[in-house]
Amino acid sequence: MEAAGHKVRPNTLQDSFDDLGVPxxxxxxxxxxxxxxxxxxxxxxxxxxxxxxxxxxxxxxxxxxxxxxxxxxxxxxxxxxxxxxxxxxxxxxxxxxxxxxxxxxxxxxxxxxxxxxxxxxxxxxxxxxxxxxxxxxxxxxxxxxxxxxxxxxxxxxxxxxxxxxxxxxxxxxxxxxxxxxxxxxxxxxxxxxxxxxxGTYEELREFTRKVSPQRRSKRSWAKDLPEEPGVYFFVADDQLSGDPADRQILYVGKSGNLRKRVRSYFTASEKRPRIEEMIRVATGVEAHPCQTPLHAEVTELRMIAAHAPRYNRRSKFPERQHWIKITAEAFPRLSRVTQVRDDGTTYFGPFGRRQQTDDVIDALYDAFPIRQCTTKLSRTRPSPSCALAGMHRCVAPCDGSVSFEGYGDLVEQVRTTLTRDVRPACRALRARLRRLVAEQRYEEAELLRRRLSALLDAARRFHRVTSLAGCAQIVAARWEARPGSSDEWHLHVIRHGRLAAAGVARPGDVPQAVARMLVATAETVPEPTGPRSAATVEETLRIADWLEQPGVRLIDIDGDWAWPLYGVLSHEALVGELLGGSPEADQGEKDGTGERPAWD
The missing domain is CATH 3.30.420.10 (Ribonuclease H-like superfamily/Ribonuclease H)
Structure with a gap:
């Protein structure tokens, strides 16, 4: 997965006219x-x-x-x-x-x-x-x-x-x-x-846009970079040690054309204040060519996570993720956790922010009156109910208002919503949303809609990630047209949602042979715990974006890359559910259809 590095250090050489433009x-x-x-x-x-x-x-x-x-x-x-x-x-x-x-x-x-x-x-x-x-x-x-x-x-x-x-x-x-x-x-x-x-018209245009001479003078850093996809690093040398090995990585980026992208940082097209500051501090650029644009995207994510460059916008704590868990006890409840264990319980997520987790949990509480207390309840010994029972926000299994079996059915509806079919939550909220609108309580209706949207967005992300995480191996290829160059096949090996190898089959190469070589040399990826991916969520989602493009061909697959049929709803389907259901949804229920391929 690691590509050979290409270092560009500061120099005083004038760029060629071909690089800079018309003299x-x-x-x-x-x-x-x-x-x-x-x-x-x-x-x-x-x-x-x-x-x-x-x-x-x-x-x-x-x-x-x-x-x-x-x-x-x-x-x-x-x-x-x-x-x-x-x-x-x-x-x-x-x-x-x-x-x-x-x-x-x-x-x-x-x-x-x-x-x-x-x-x-x-x-x-x-x-x-x-x-x-x-x-x-x-x-x-x-x-x-x-x-x-x-x-x-x-x-x-x-x-x-x-x-x-x-x-x-x-x-x-x-x-x-x-x-x-x-x-x-x-x-x-x-x-x-x-x-x-x-010395060129292009430079004269940039001069009128008030690009500083110090920034413009560093344009030679891009001169020797390849016109290939890859990852680039802006670095700053340690002035005290003077050792190039002690340099600090300031910024990590990726591009389909390294030379063109790095050159753009020294023109007026780059207007971000923090990048202007970064260029002033930087003492050079390092580039690492990659096999494909997807390889570059994944490498960029991994390098940002490894080096935490101060000029990259990123989550403050990307490693901290939240999950929703249905607890394993006599009367299960929803719990927010940060770790996924192989304990046979149901997990849903992950979420990058606590607010996202809270919105989804609140949507489930709005749709299903399961208990919200953290008290450990006994199946045989009743206990006093809380205020939520009096507000009809909880079925009160604590005082025996609902049977053990009845509460189990309610929890199963929640589990179904999280793992297979989001329609029960939509239907449960339909009457309440209509009532709020009829009473002109629009702020409450908007809050309900926002929570439901958070649930649907999380469901889409969950199924996209878990469907790839469950596949031990996917080998896929896509024919890519390259303007000004020969077309080629981009091949990727994905294991449990992680990019394990990337390669290119150019004219004259046999794509199947290149794929076999990639599989033989690909990274070994252990099976992850529960619904988790073997990579970060961001990496798996980038891989899903590529796999879902038109023209991607599956060469080999070990596992089932599929989503539940109603695990994700489009905007039109959601409107249909809230307004009374759609004929397509009703027909799906009658037919008993279960799953659809993720690429449909």
Whole structure:
């Protein structure tokens, strides 16, 4: 199960251009500026101006007036110098826009306040039925705000930046002039970030999103990682010992593509504050490739449990689990326990939080009037009843109000609800829920519904886990399509709900032969006690998720992977039970159908 480790320690080498993206010197920018009849979304474009540049060289220019078919306000005419008479003979937008899209094809759009200009372009494309090309977009306003200090320029207006950088053209609210000035501003800003290690368009975009230089400088950690599924660790060296073996694991994650996932931590897409702090503390990354994505998921869970990394969100005490037990005594009751023993009693669970356990127990108490006291009762010697008997919340076996056999039948209904059929609990609560709704006691009705939902969720989890825990071995495979690579079979050996082996059968391999090899070398897993799985609940549920996917084929199975037919109810079936039962449920009772395969 353990894969060979792949360690990446800090280095000062520059990543290759293939890893980082398109070099700025090879990126073609289309710097665009629009003049409009005003700033509102309903206004129209009056002039296009664009300059196409690459590597500091001007490749072409685009300029035209546009007939907006509407009146240009006097204030706008004074500001831009564009009058109604000037645009009267100009082409309309439906003729200009296709020409501009052709001019800008394959470029990165650049604008000063790109939201304004690109917004107008997108809205006109939508109005005319043109699909919006997948342009990269760069905003020189955002870039200037990130690069320039407050004491360098008072603001980031185009006129201010043009004066500061001494552009060859002075912006004057005419589209082509402003676009030419923006070209000079763009080149000046790119020069300012060259010494900060920004060499590609992708890095320049990240720079505008205020990714710190310290965080961005660590992107080289991902350079040598494989593009395979696996688990990665962010680590911090012990500064006192200086021994790499004394490193601390800060964070554990998994991915289907290790290199791509680790690189994302050094971009603006990672916004979690605690991860920002973790990256500042980390001194390197270690990666462990895995055979399949499921193998990676399981390894991640095991590594988090083993190392308890402080930056992983996890249960405070994942090893503490609660179970509901039907006690073995003359008049059984429900008991909350933390251990499962091979004592022949009925256990239901597990639950990660005490509140979940309490909700399920309360749902059972709402549905069945079994005793809630912890007093040890005698079968032959009566004792005084408690207040719950007077409230009709308990059948009071203590004072002989119910016979030994009658109480046994009631306990058997509870046992059936927990292990085979949840419908008795739904039917027992049906009348009470209707009465609460009729009396407009909606808060109590919601509490009842929440407890019942907790019971149904727990039943689904219980049957998914116990059905796998009861199988000594399952060997399953699934055909996985891999974009850009050859397709392959993913094979897994599961023993008592624990992943014991994982492998891949690539084109040319015989899947059955790979499966036999995995079975021969798989981890030996002892049979667990009671309904418990041999792994954590989280691991078994991840395995169940994979097994229940379409396309999974069972190669071999030792045991019965099945759920009780009514051990789990869908939302629609639950509504049917609460509203009076469904025809399908009634027919199931008449037919006497018992179990269904878990994969149905």
């Amino acid at each position: 700025l010197a090879e990126t073609t920018f289309c710097v665009v500026d629009l003049e409009t009849t005003g700033g509102a979304e309903t206004d129209a474009i009056t002039e296009f101006g664009a300059v196409k540049v690459c590597g500091g060289e001007v490749l072409g220019e685009f300029q035209t007036l546009v007939n907006p078919h509407t009146h240009i306000p006097p204030l706008v005419a004074v500001l831009t110098g564009i009058t109604n008479q000037m645009v009267a003979a100009a082409p309309p937008i439906d003729q200009v826009l296709p020409a501009f899209l052709e001019f800008a094809q394959g470029t990165v759009l650049v604008a000063h306040n790109a939201r304004f200009d690109v917004g107008f372009l997108r809205r006109n494309c939508a109005a005319l039925g043109y699909p919006w090309p997948k342009f990269g977009v760069l905003d020189t306003v955002a870039l200037a705000r990130t690069i320039l200090l407050a004491d360098e320029v008072p603001d980031c207006r185009l006129s201010t930046l043009a004066r500061y950088f001494h552009t060859a053209v002075t912006p004057d609210h005419r589209a082509l002039h402003d676009a030419r000035a923006t070209v000079d501003v763009l080149h000046a800003l790119i020069e300012r970030v060259g010494n900060l290690g920004v």
